[in-house]
Amino acid sequence: MDKLLIIDDLWISYYKDGKKAYAIRGLNLEVNYNQIVGIVGESGSGKSTLGHAIVGLLPSNSRVEKGRILFEGTDLTKINRRDFYRFRGKNAIFMIFQDPMSSLNPTMKIYDQLREAVQGKRSSNEDFSLTRWFLGNIRKDIIIENKDIIEALKKVGFKNPKEILVKYPHQLSGGERQRIMIAMAYLLKPKLLIADEPTTALDVVTQAQVLKMLLELKDEYKTSIIFISHDITLVSQISDRILVMYGGILMEDGSSEEILKNPLNPYTKGLISSLPIYFKGEGRISPIPGFPPNIFNLPAGCPFHPRCSSNMSICKLQMPKIKKIGESHYVACHLYG
Amino acid sequence: MNTSLMKILTKNVNLLLGTIIIMFFIVMAIISVINIHLLTRYNPNQINFSEANLPPSILHIFGTDQEGRDVFSRVLAALPIDVSIPYIIVGASVLIGLIVGIISGYFGGILDEILMRFTDIFLAFPGILLALAISEILGSSHLAYRLYFSALALIIVNWPVYARLVRGQVLQIKSMPYITLAKVAGLGNYQIMKRHVLPHLIPILLVYSTLDMGTIILSYSILAFFGLGAPPPTPELGRMVYDGLSALPQNWWSSVFPALVITLMALGYSLAGDGLRDLLDLRS
Amino acid sequence: MIFYRLILKRIIEAFLVILGELIIIFYLANIAAPNPATIWAGPEASPQQIQIVTQLYHLNQPWYVQLYYYLGNFFTGNWGISPLYQTPVISLIEEYLPVTLELAIIALILKVIIEIPLGVISALRPNGVLDNTIRITYTVTRSAPPFIVALLLLLGFAYYFHLLPSSYYMNPVLYLHEPKFYVLLFGHKYYIWLIDNMPILNSLLVGDFPALISSIKHIILPSLALMLFGFGGIVRLTRNTMIEVLNMDYIKTARVKGLKERLVVIRHALRNSLLPTITIISIIFSGLMQGSLVVETIFNYYGIGYLIAESLLNLDTPTLIASTVIVTIIVVVSNLIADISYAILDPRVRESL
Numbered sequence: 001m002d003k004l005l006i007i008d009d010l011w012i013s014y015y016k017d018g019k020k021a022y023a024i025r026g027l028n029l030e031v032n033y034n035q036i037v038g039i040v041g042e043s044g045s046g047k048s049t050l051g052h053a054i055v056g057l058l059p060s061n062s063r064v065e066k067g068r069i070l071f072e073g074t075d076l077t078k079i080n081r082r083d084f085y086r087f088r089g090k091n092a093i094f095m096i097f098q099d100p101m102s103s104l105n106p107t108m109k110i111y112d113q114l115r116e117a118v119q120g121k122r123s124s125n126e127d128f129s130l131t132r133w134f135l136g137n138i139r140k141d142i143i144i145e146n147k148d149i150i151e152a153l154k155k156v157g158f159k160n161p162k163e164i165l166v167k168y169p170h171q172l173s174g175g176e177r178q179r180i181m182i183a184m185a186y187l188l189k190p191k192l193l194i195a196d197e198p199t200t201a202l203d204v205v206t207q208a209q210v211l212k213m214l215l216e217l218k219d220e221y222k223t224s225i226i227f228i229s230h231d232i233t234l235v236s237q238i239s240d241r242i243l244v245m246y247g248g249i250l251m252e253d254g255s256s257e258e259i260l261k262n263p264l265n266p267y268t269k270g271l272i273s274s275l276p277i278y279f280k281g282e283g284r285i286s287p288i289p290g291f292p293p294n295i296f297n298l299p300a301g302c303p304f305h306p307r308c309s310s311n312m313s314i315c316k317l318q319m320p321k322i323k324k325i326g327e328s329h330y331v332a333c334h335l336y337g
Numbered sequence: 338m339n340t341s342l343m344k345i346l347t348k349n350v351n352l353l354l355g356t357i358i359i360m361f362f363i364v365m366a367i368i369s370v371i372n373i374h375l376l377t378r379y380n381p382n383q384i385n386f387s388e389a390n391l392p393p394s395i396l397h398i399f400g401t402d403q404e405g406r407d408v409f410s411r412v413l414a415a416l417p418i419d420v421s422i423p424y425i426i427v428g429a430s431v432l433i434g435l436i437v438g439i440i441s442g443y444f445g446g447i448l449d450e451i452l453m454r455f456t457d458i459f460l461a462f463p464g465i466l467l468a469l470a471i472s473e474i475l476g477s478s479h480l481a482y483r484l485y486f487s488a489l490a491l492i493i494v495n496w497p498v499y500a501r502l503v504r505g506q507v508l509q510i511k512s513m514p515y516i517t518l519a520k521v522a523g524l525g526n527y528q529i530m531k532r533h534v535l536p537h538l539i540p541i542l543l544v545y546s547t548l549d550m551g552t553i554i555l556s557y558s559i560l561a562f563f564g565l566g567a568p569p570p571t572p573e574l575g576r577m578v579y580d581g582l583s584a585l586p587q588n589w590w591s592s593v594f595p596a597l598v599i600t601l602m603a604l605g606y607s608l609a610g611d612g613l614r615d616l617l618d619l620r621s
Numbered sequence: 622m623i624f625y626r627l628i629l630k631r632i633i634e635a636f637l638v639i640l641g642e643l644i645i646i647f648y649l650a651n652i653a654a655p656n657p658a659t660i661w662a663g664p665e666a667s668p669q670q671i672q673i674v675t676q677l678y679h680l681n682q683p684w685y686v687q688l689y690y691y692l693g694n695f696f697t698g699n700w701g702i703s704p705l706y707q708t709p710v711i712s713l714i715e716e717y718l719p720v721t722l723e724l725a726i727i728a729l730i731l732k733v734i735i736e737i738p739l740g741v742i743s744a745l746r747p748n749g750v751l752d753n754t755i756r757i758t759y760t761v762t763r764s765a766p767p768f769i770v771a772l773l774l775l776l777g778f779a780y781y782f783h784l785l786p787s788s789y790y791m792n793p794v795l796y797l798h799e800p801k802f803y804v805l806l807f808g809h810k811y812y813i814w815l816i817d818n819m820p821i822l823n824s825l826l827v828g829d830f831p832a833l834i835s836s837i838k839h840i841i842l843p844s845l846a847l848m849l850f851g852f853g854g855i856v857r858l859t860r861n862t863m864i865e866v867l868n869m870d871y872i873k874t875a876r877v878k879g880l881k882e883r884l885v886v887i888r889h890a891l892r893n894s895l896l897p898t899i900t901i902i903s904i905i906f907s908g909l910m911q912g913s914l915v916v917e918t919i920f921n922y923y924g925i926g927y928l929i930a931e932s933l934l935n936l937d938t939p940t941l942i943a944s945t946v947i948v949t950i951i952v953v954v955s956n957l958i959a960d961i962s963y964a965i966l967d968p969r970v971r972e973s974l
Contacts, residue, residue: 055877082882089879102870105889107896117878168968181874188878201868373853458641463907463952466929470646470945473933474654477664555766559915562768563933579767582919587781589772596769603764611760 003070004192004224005031005054012049012058014295016063020289021295023049023062025248031192034222038256039237040232040271045245047228048332051194053093054226056084071192089117094190098197100177104169110180111165114149117187152186156213156307173285175206184211189221196228211238232271234262241328244268247293247303250322254329266310302334310335352612358605364563373414381414382570402577402591403584411572412598418567419574419602422488423553425441427546429492434499439534441500442507453504456497460484465556468494470553472565484567487560491553502545503538510537540617548610551603558599574599628746628961635957642949647691650942653683660938663704695946701939705932710943714929718947719818720790721917721924724840725909727821732855732905735848737898740859741891749866759853767915771846775919778842788921791820791836802826843920850912855898855905863894866879903956910948 007029014023024046031037041047054069056076069076071087079087083091087093099101104113148186153161156179169177178198185193195214199207215238217223229235235242244252244267252265263269270288290307293299299306305315312334320332368375379397385405395398399408441452459467471490476483510516510533521531560566561575569576574595581592651657662674675681679690694700700710743752762770778785801817803810816822820836823829866872867890875889876882912925921927925944932940964970 016971053720057876085876085879085881088877092879093877094879095873095877097870097873099870103874105871105875105893107892107967108889116875116880170969184874372772385958452643458638458645461638461953461956462642462645462949463911465911466945466948468927469914469933470672470941471649473936473941474649474660476940477655477659477936477938479655555764557767558766563930565933575766578766578772586764586776589776593772596766596772600761600765601767603766604761607760607764 002032004033004035004072005029005032005226006046006068006070007050007054008068008070010050010053010069011065012046012053013063014049015061015063016296019103019296020209021298022248023295024053025319027067027245027248027250029243029250029253031224031226033191033224034218035241036218036225036227036239038227038229038235040229040235040242041244041245042230044247044292044295046295047245048196050245051095051196051226051228054192054194055088055093056081056181057095071076089190090188092190093192093194094185094188095194095196096178096181096185096198097199100174100181100201102180106169108168109165110167110169110172111149114152114165114180114184114187115146117184118146120147123252148187149183152183153180155186155216156180156183157209158183165312175202175209178202178206178210182210182217185217185223186221190223192224194226194228195216197230198227199234200229200231207234207242212239232259244271247298248295249303249319250330251304252329252331252333253322254326254331257328258326262329264325264329264336265333266308266335267304270307338514349612349616351608352616355605355609355612358601359609360415362420362602362605365413366420369413370417373410376413377407377410379410381406381410381572383407390584393590395596399594400588400590402581403588408577408594411577412574412595415572415574415595418484418571419554419557419561422484423550426488426491426495426553426557427550430495430549431499431542431546433492433496434501435503435538437496437500438503439507439538442504443511443534446560449504449606452500455498459494459497460501462494464494465559468556468560469563469565472560476565480568483565486583487557487565491556491560494585495549495553498549499542499545502541506538506541507534510534544610544614544617547606547613551606551610554599554603554606627964629963635953639950639953642953643692643695643946644688646942646946647688648694648729650938651678651680651691652689653877661701663938664936665704672797703932703937703940705935705937705940710940712944713940714925714947715814715926716818717923717925719753719815720922721910721913721926722815722821722951723819723821724790724844724847724917724922724924725906728844728909729906731844731848731900732852733898736852736855737859737895740856741863741886741894743856743860744863744867744894745886747860752860755856756852759857762849762852763854765850767846767850767912768919770849771843771916771919774842774846775872785842788840790922790924791832800829835879839922843916843922846916846920847909847912851905851908858897858901859868859894862897863890866890866893869893894962896967899959899966901951903959906955907952910952 007027009029010024010029011022012024014021027046027050029037029050039050042290049058049062054071056079058064061162064077067077071093074087076084076087076187097145104110115203136275149165152162153164158164158176158179164172164176172180181198193214198214199210202210211234214225214227218225225238227235227239232242232244236256236259238257241253241255243250244259244265246267252259252263254267259268260272263272267288274287293303293306299304299316301317302308302315302320305311308315314334318334320334322330322332323336325336326329365376373381383406385401388397388401388405389403391397391401397407397409399412402411437452437456441449463504467485468490471493472483472487475490476486479486516533519528550573557566558578561573562579564576564579566573566576573614577595578592578599581588581595584591650660654660657678657680658671658675661678661680662670678694679687698711700714702708703710703713706713739751739755741747743755746752801812802823803812816826821833821840824832824836867886872885872889875885880888910926913924914929915926916922917924918930919924925948929941929944929948931937932944
């Protein structure tokens with residue numbers, strides 16, 4: 001197969017208090033090698049669920065009902081929990097999360113957590129025993145130097161890597177912790193990295209740094225990245241392709257340029273025109289009226305129709321199907337047939 | 338009012354079961370005090386060596402002890418004390434702990450520091466040991482009043498727990514905006530404490546004291562075991578267990594049955610406490 | 622070491638607490654008691670004995686003088702004479718305390734080794750059969766007084782099935798002939814009383830095999846009885862903590878690094894789930910020491926619990942007081958050790974001190 005990741009007609013359900021809802025409905029997606037794909041959506045769009053589903057981290061009240069997730073030809077939906085580790089980490093799929101404050105184990109030194117990434121699947125329980133936990137916390141010098149780790153830390157911008165190694169997560173700031181996660185990515189060299197809102201909790205300067213590091217990751221190790229965010233401008237800065245999701249459905253799928261210059265779906269148009277950057281200095285910013293839906297309470301037909309200015313009668317009744325417009329531009333909307 | 342109570346009870350198995358057990362023992366204790374012969378034909382203190390060490394049978398449900406006394410009647414006769422003393426102990430501990438805790442938490446400052454240091458020292462003692470020591474030393478000369486000294490000892494050991502608990506809660510409540518509002522509105526401290534702080538303490542105190550009843554029943558039975566309870570011949574569950582030890586192994590029933598009754602009593606409060614906790618904490 | 626200040630502070634606090642407790646006991650025994658002289662001389666003391674005791678403990682002098690002598694006596698090991706055994710209290714404690722320490726430590730180790738894995742398994746299958754069984758068991762063991770378990774075990778294993786012995790910590794015949802452990806320093810034999818009186822440790826170190834077997838056989842039932850009191854508490858705590866921990870982001874990170882599930886659970890989840898258990902371990906140890914009172918009485922196991930029981934039943938107050946103080950000190954020290962261990966294992970705590 002030429003493609004790194006193919007998602008085929010994916011349906012994912014959630015159960016809560018005995019009620020069932022769909023977080024993702026009929027999603028199709030392709031990711032090439034060495035490509036950055038951005039996924040944009042508000043809360044409830046299913047974007048985060050998608051990320052977790054790919055890496056096998058769906059919570060216990062959620063299930064893949066239909067569809068396939070093909071990673072280099074293997075259907076990940078058929079892999080059980082115990083064997084999934086083969087498809088994670090080194091040379092496989094890695095993920096970084098939104099909240100850097102809780103992504104690292106608070107009782108382990110940074111060095112140990114990075115060393116796990118280096119060892120990958122060969123990690124054994126040898127030097128992680130209880131006694132070493134005790135001693136390691138008392139004596140500062142029980143650290144074996146490792147060139148790869150120091151290199152990775154330098155790449156993510158730490159001027160004094162050796163100092164960072166002996167620290168604990170709570171001694172670092174949010175931005176520093178997120179950079180540690182990216183350092184992990186450098187060490188693991190995954191084929192696919194899923195970045196779930198990696199910059200949402202960070203300040204703008206750190207945000208830019210993180211984006212730069214992700215681009216370097218792609219360039220140097222040919223890692224593909226799925227960049228998930230609610231911020232379409234952010235996504236457009238780094239992605240080759242952009243997917244727009246709403247209410248669990250793929251609304252539009254095209255290259256960065258096409259999406260920004262020629263948005264087809266009313267929702268996409270709404271997203272773009274609600275941004276200050278595109279505010280042309282006259283009139284007002286026009287946010288999309290209304291609020292994103294609760295997945296347990298989705299409207300029938302097209303999930304966006306209650307808020308859509310181009311609302312037609314068919315929109316209430318039927319879900320729009322994805323149609324191809326232009327070479328690599330796809331859209332799901334009744335306006336286009 | 339009846340229907341909502343019934344609804345609460347039926348939803349929560351723990352609470353239901355626990356309450357049934359507690360009520361059962363209270364009823365039995367009351368009957369026992371009024372007229373024990375409603376339930377048994379034997380005199381609990383009647384020594385009768387010809388009937389000694391009889392195993393449990395239809396005549397003697399729990400068998401007889403080494404001195405020929407019917408164990409079941411003795412258990413019944415022991416109930417009034419063993420059922421009511423824990424209430425006194427827990428009640429007094431809660432009262433003292435509540436007062437100290439509210440004052441300490443609400444007013445803060447040096448008073449708080451001193452009171453907390455004081456309670457800390459008490460808390461550092463292994464509870465039962467201190468109670469045993471106090472009760473033994475104070476009661477050494479007046480054997481007849483040992484019961485009261487034991488109760489006092491348990492109260493002394495137990496109130497710091499409540500003081501800490503209450504103080505913790507008060508500190509949390511104190512930082513809530515409506516307390517400041519009340520102060521600004523001109524309410525006096527006493528009024529604030531009574532109308533705003535106290536109601537919030539009730540759920541947690543209720544849950545904790547119910548669970549504590551179980552613990553106190555156990556602690557008191559240990560004190561009684563070592564002879565620090567009511568003077569003989571008044572029967573007492575803990576003491577009966579000790580008395581029966583020398584008859585082991587042939588006569589196991591005179592120790593085991595009282596111990597089982599203690600377990601059941603404590604179980605009732607444990608279940609009720611758990612049930613209350615589910616009920617109250619989940620709601621708030 | 623990294624955090625001298627923390628350790629020092631804790632040690633001083635512990636010392637102050639012990640001092641406070643000594644004062645409370647002093648108040649109890651010398652001031653609040655209806656008749657302090659009887660307390661120290663025993664209930665059957667003759668008037669002359671009472672005179673002697675009053676002189677000895679300065680009981681007719683103002684409280685601060687008494688306190689001075691009391692504390693002095695305490696720190697020099699002069700803890701009075703037991704009217705019951707007619708020996709200095711301190712030698713009684715030397716003889717009986719290590720036995721209980723051994724018993725309690727073994728019970729503690731058993732508890733931890735059995736309950737923590739059960740907690741982990743319960744967390745991995747919440748609301749499963751194991752989980753619910755343990756929940757119900759815990760409700761019962763929490764309500765059962767220490768005697769019932771001891772009694773049932775005693776009756777079952779010792780008397781009906783004749784599997785295990787029913788009293789003493791070792792076959793008395795073997796004990797009498799048992800050599801004592803000593804350390805050879807500069808040609809002198811130094812006997813360590815702590816080890817001397819621990820049946821299992823002593824026989825292990827000395828190589829007295831029959832004694833070792835006998836003492837192990839004798840410790841099984843009491844330690845089981847001690848361990849079962851409140852069994853399930855650590856299981857529940859570990860289970861609840863672990864369920865919370867497993868939902869944390871850093872567990873997701875660990876998984877996503879490619880670690881096998883087993884490693885994720887043991888290396889990341891378990892580590893963080895053990896911390897609350899360490900917090901309550903000294904409370905559990907304190908409970909074990911208190912439970913030894915009843916268990917040792919029922920099993921005739923000559924430890925400090927037995928000593929306290931005897932002194933209670935026979936109004937031997939000096940022994941009672943000294944034993945209570947010693948056990949309290951041990952509990953405070955165990956609390957200290959647990960606190961310090963916690964600070965070593967959880968780096969976040971250190972910053973706030």
